[in-house]
Amino acid sequence: MDNGYTKRQRERYVEVEKKSAEDEQLNRFWPHYRRKARFVVLLAQTLVCALIIAVIVIVYPTVPLEAWLLIAVITLIALASSIIAANVILRPLKDLSSALTHVAGEQSPLPPPNLNDSYYTRNQMRPLLKLIYDLAMAEGDGAAAKEDTASDAVSIDVKSELNHTQTGIVMLNPAGEIVYANKSAPVHIDANGKKTLELIFDVDPSIEDWLKERGEHDIHAEHSWRRIASKLTGEEGRRLYDVFVSYEKGSQAEAVISLFDRTDEYQPEDDDLDFIAFAAHELRGPITVIRGYLDTLNDELADKTDGDQRELFQRLIVSANRLSGYINNILNASRFDRRHLKIHMSELSIGDIYETIADDMQMRAVAQQRMLAVDLPDGLPTVAADLNSMSEVMANLIDNAIKYSNDGGTIEVTANVNGDFVEVTVTDHGIGMPANVIANLFHKFYRSHRSRETVAGTGIGLYISKAIVESNGGKINVKSVEGHGSSFTFSLPIYSTVANKLTAHGANNQDFVEHSSDGWIKNHGAFRG
Amino acid sequence: MAIKSILIIEDDRFIGEMYVRSLKKAGYDVDWMVDGNDGLIAARNKPYDVILLDVMLPERRGSEILQILRGGAQDLIPNSKVIVLTNFDQAEESRLAMEHNADGYLIKAEITPKKLISVIEKMDTGR
The missing domain is CATH 3.30.565.10 (Histidine kinase-like ATPase, C-terminal domain)
Structure with a gap:
């Protein structure tokens, strides 16, 4: 072994690594802690009930059957109410851990706490949650920057570099909204600031239809279209693209669309065709009048x-x-x-x-x-x-x-x-x-x-x-x-x-x-x- | 029904005047609109017997006007006949769509006013 480990040692090392990675997952805390908290509460409650029963038996040696039934019912109610009380008391802890799990980017069965929920305002807990989210955002940017420097010997600002390429890059989130588009991408921004892809699909399926299909059937898929125009013929600034889409279910940018500008190649042919239709239209005007x-x-x-x-x-x-x-x-x-x-x-x-x-x-x-x-x-x-x-x-x-x-x-x-x-x-x-x-x-x-x-x-x-x-x-x-x-x-x-x-x-x-x-x-x- | 009132939506002045002249001579009441918006408003405001509709129009294309008038759930001009008159070589799909909603689709350069009047007369006799 070149690094001095035996095979067995290495296997153990990997095992420990894997285990510690699992141990470090934030989402493990809440289920584990809730189990423990419930156990402690139930144990305490059971202990109290047992003591009370013991006292009753000692003081009244002949307890009638009805009283025993009553005691049993009260014990059950006591146990149930202590579980409910525990849940109420533990909720802030649950929400904080769930918020932390989410900002860490881990999978979680719980939805992230919503800042606008009145519960948090009532309990003065909102600032706590807000701090977590704010810190996470600041940290996220920093982390991303750090990652870039770490992975590349020379520091590259990916976003600004992408704006220099002729290839349009567009990313869509799972809701189909544009979350990123570089400068070359044909994107239209309407009065409300909503971004839409400026492409006219006169072939089936359109990019939306295709993505909709994928969402229902696939985890990973790719598709390409040739010669897709950004505008109608005759409109100014019309470009022609070859479009490539890759789809990855569950990613933040579920669809990454690359648009290769092929206008120079397609346009001359297109111009010829349009030229004839428009020229014919122009020639026919005077002919209409002459013949008429x-x-x-x-x-x-x-x-x-x-x-x-x-x-x-x-x-x-x-x-x-x-x-x-x-x-x-x-x-x-x-x-x-x-x-x-x-x-x-x-x-x-x-x-x-x-x-x-x-x-x-x-x-x-x-x-x-x-x-x-x-x-x-x-x-x-x-x-x-x-x-x-x-x-x-x-x-x-x-x-x-x-x-x-x-x-x-x-x-x-x-x-x-x-x-x-x-x-x-x-x-x-x-x-x-x-x-x-x-x-x-x-x-x-x-x-x-x-x-x-x-x-x-x-x-x-x-x-x-x-x-x-x-x-x-x-x-x-x-x-x-x-x-x-x-x-x-x-x-x-x-x-x-x-x-x-x-x-x-x-x-x-x-x-x-x-x-x-x-x-x-x-x-x-x-x-x- | 007896065809009496005709709306012409046509942006070419010579062609528009030519149709107006011939149709008036033939005894029809003729209104002439030059742009697509005015044409659409006129078509919605007055029940014309026949609408002569150009395709390449300023403001609003003929195809759009026809779509608004006839393409929805309800036919907004149930008592009008629409004749599309164009010199533009439309893509097959848009041409079929317009033909579907129109009662006639004619190339202007192939139709003299005399032929146009005979087309309208044929419509009138229900042939």
């Missing part, structure tokens, strides 16, 4: 304009409508890119979808000297589709056909059944595309080298059309011969073939689409990707 007044003036001036002016009006209206359509494409593409494109399936006919854009499309065709021939057979089965987004797809395809065909050209819109799907085909007899262009056609911002010079467009229409069609559970294809024109075909599932799945999953695309579109679009419910 064009429509109004077109009606009100109908009998004052000549043929030429009427055509100018049509061109204005068509252009404004197109602009509006492009903004919808941009918004849809942005939603799709952040996996936020949601569609709501219902039972529709292809005619229902076309109906919503018919006037606009006819006007566009006429304004650009094209013939739009729409032939949707009556007997077609209904499809499962999202009306809004599918009408945008149809508008995109017809608009493209108008753009890439020649003056006086015809655009044909037809529909037919193919297996479990209804197929809609938009055909133009325009410039067409070479095979190498077709391969890239549905990519974002791709446009044919030739068309780039002759026609304008965002190159986003086909990209989002493919995304929407596939979200609806269909497919989109193109056939094209350079110099002879193109024909785009999209398919939508026949309603009766998917009605069961739709009702089982609700009328959104989540699970349904994942199975039917080669998994191209995944879980739209999740905002974050």
Whole structure:
């Protein structure tokens, strides 16, 4: 043994250590002393009773049975009342020891004495208790400081050091109140001085819910959240955090929350997304007024304009409508890119979808000297589709056909059944595309080298059309011969073939689409990707 | 019921004036409020047949107004129809919440005054 102790000696030493540690516990005093005090009181009382009985027996040798019973009852009452008296007399001692136990931080079955209890005021005992609590507080600070110096070679002021870190640290007591928060922590203080965590949990569970669960089930637990914002989008001073919580039941700081500021990493992406929604909002304002007044003036001036002016009006209206359509494409593409494109399936006919854009499309065709021939057979089965987004797809395809065909050209819109799907085909007899262009056609911002010079467009229409069609559970294809024109075909599932799945999953695309579109679009419910 | 009185809560002056002009021409009684607070007060003080509600409003958002009017235990405007008119691309959740409490949800840029009047007329005939 390096320190000279034998194994046995050491075991004894440890035993004694353990024993003395237990002996030094403050909470052992009260139960022990109460037992002793009761024993002494009962012993004294019993002794007195015995003496009295002895005297009675000596003076009156023939005591009747009734008297014996009486003596027994009186003895019992005497014993009981002495126990009660002892409790009353001992209460201050109990409270003082309980207060001392609590300030020492030991476990105690007794609640700490409440200074505001009138009992202490009545008995002039309040100052005594108050002194204990005050001393404990002063001592506590001193002890904590001493501990720090003892544990670290260099003295560190932990609190001030924590205020220098970028990581937010927050501690919650068992009641869920903030007992400590460093400078970097996003904490809001209201008018009453109540502190709350400034975090917006748009995911389940929130930190409160999670902690509530823990309080009921766990002793030790940890959980983390990614990308939690401190404020709503657009508000000043918005930060984005990864949040880590560790929970330790029974600690004074039951939950310790660490907040890692990841704003620099998350913000640019977030800004892009917000930028598009806000930009679209701004662009749509003037468009609303332009479209609104064009429509109004077109009606009100109908009998004052000549043929030429009427055509100018049509061109204005068509252009404004197109602009509006492009903004919808941009918004849809942005939603799709952040996996936020949601569609709501219902039972529709292809005619229902076309109906919503018919006037606009006819006007566009006429304004650009094209013939739009729409032939949707009556007997077609209904499809499962999202009306809004599918009408945008149809508008995109017809608009493209108008753009890439020649003056006086015809655009044909037809529909037919193919297996479990209804197929809609938009055909133009325009410039067409070479095979190498077709391969890239549905990519974002791709446009044919030739068309780039002759026609304008965002190159986003086909990209989002493919995304929407596939979200609806269909497919989109193109056939094209350079110099002879193109024909785009999209398919939508026949309603009766998917009605069961739709009702089982609700009328959104989540699970349904994942199975039917080669998994191209995944879980739209999740905002974050 | 015959739709007669219409409240417009809209902060864009051009858009607000455009709706007021067309709706008045079509024979409706129209009140127009520019900020969310005034809009909410007006909606609570007078029983309008139709309320046209914007979302991005100063003082109080349209979603908040709708929540106060229709979101509680009691519908505070049981005899009014609410049409949400917005150009803002709301998050799916807030859009669904508003649609739930409204009788219509339309993108302003897609709706000309003429179309808006036809929507209101359709509501009137109970279709």
